[in-house]
Amino acid sequence: MSTTAHAPAADRPRALTAARTLATAARVLRQLRHDPRSIALMILVPCVMLFLLRYVFDGSPRTFDAIGASLLGIFPLITMFLVTSIATLRERTSGTLERLLAMPLGKGDLIAGYALAFGLLAVVQSALATGLALWLLGLDVVGSPWLLLLVALLDALLGTALGLFVSAFAASEFQAVQFMPAVIFPQLLLCGLFAPRGTMQPVLEGISDVLPMSYAVDGMNEVLKHTDVTAGFLRDALVVAACALLVLTLGAATLRRRTQ
Numbered sequence: 001m002s003t004t005a006h007a008p009a010a011d012r013p014r015a016l017t018a019a020r021t022l023a024t025a026a027r028v029l030r031q032l033r034h035d036p037r038s039i040a041l042m043i044l045v046p047c048v049m050l051f052l053l054r055y056v057f058d059g060s061p062r063t064f065d066a067i068g069a070s071l072l073g074i075f076p077l078i079t080m081f082l083v084t085s086i087a088t089l090r091e092r093t094s095g096t097l098e099r100l101l102a103m104p105l106g107k108g109d110l111i112a113g114y115a116l117a118f119g120l121l122a123v124v125q126s127a128l129a130t131g132l133a134l135w136l137l138g139l140d141v142v143g144s145p146w147l148l149l150l151v152a153l154l155d156a157l158l159g160t161a162l163g164l165f166v167s168a169f170a171a172s173e174f175q176a177v178q179f180m181p182a183v184i185f186p187q188l189l190l191c192g193l194f195a196p197r198g199t200m201q202p203v204l205e206g207i208s209d210v211l212p213m214s215y216a217v218d219g220m221n222e223v224l225k226h227t228d229v230t231a232g233f234l235r236d237a238l239v240v241a242a243c244a245l246l247v248l249t250l251g252a253a254t255l256r257r258r259t260q
Contacts, residue, residue, distance in 0.1 A: 016108035024113020025120075032087070032117070042083050042121050046075035046129045054137040065140045069220040070193050072133050073152050076125055077159035077213065078184055084118050084163025085176040092167065111252040114164055115157070122156035143223035147233065151219040154240045158212055161247035168254040187213035192221075212243035 032039060053071060057064040130149045133139040141148060166183060170176040190200070190208035197208045208214045219236030226233070 016112055020109035021112045021116060024110055025116040028114055028117035029120070032121070038083050038087060039121070042079055043125050043128060045079050046125060047132050049075050050129060050133050050137060061138070064137070067193065068133055068137070068139045069141060069148065069224045070217045072129055072139070072148065073155040073216045073220045074188065074191070074193070074213065076122065076129060076152055076156035077216065080118065080122055080125070080156045080159030081163040081184060082177070082180065084160045085167045085170070085179065086173050088114060088164055088167040089170050089173055089176045093172070107252045111164060111248055115160055115248055118160040119157055122153060122160060126152040126156050141224050142227050147223045147229065148220065151216060151223065151237060151240070154237060154244065155216045158216070158240055158244040158247070161244040161251065165247045165251040165254070168251065187211045190214065191217045193217060212240055215239040
């Protein structure tokens with residue numbers, strides 16, 4: 001049998017290590033530093049969308065209060081999904097991931113490094129969007145702004161995880177964008193933003209119960225209505241976090257070398 005360039009499975013690192021993860025995250029951040037358009041899309045677009053939404057409902061501020069909190073979680077999820085899927089696919093098509101996977105670097109280190117790098121940008125994005133909504137656009141919430149920021153951050157991390165996952169199934173940046181209608185739009189329609197989930201057709205309500213964006217919206221609404229941390233908020237936050245972790249795990253499992 002002929003030998004291949006692939007490292008033997010026994011020689012590949014299996015355990016996730018902090019050093020390799022941090023090195024991967026630093027490399028991704030260095031690359032993003034030279035891509036100002038992607039940074040602007042991740043950080044500024046949710047703020048611009050919230051700003052436009054506030055003045056679309058300028059004559060009805062209560063409407064903005066009713067849906068602004070939900071969209072504060074949805075906008076970061078969508079933008080992080082889009083940017084992460086395209087950026088990761090660009091690494092695949094350029095051969096960067098191929099070279100990295102030939103090195104003593106575990107799949108878990110690679111996925112965790114990408115998640116950490118984009119997660120740091122998600123923190124900045126969520127903080128700016130939450131601050132804009134609360135202190136400049138006058139979003140009226142009963143609960144703590146920190147809880148609102150927490151859910152926005154979890155949503156952004158979920159978008160990052162979904163973007164990393166779907167990039168494994170796209171062959172081009174155009175295909176990565178095409179995944180948005182399949183992955184994001186059904187969740188957007190069924191999350192309870194346009195109609196309470198309890199009023200939906202029972203089959204659709206059942207589907208909405210297993211979609212993570214539904215819990216993102218529910219978590220935002222808990223902060224909107226309650227001063228304290230409720231059991232419902234804890235459930236919603238844990239579900240979003242667990243979904244992000246599950247999708248990251250699936251992303252590591254589907255990460256593979258390209259064969260020519």
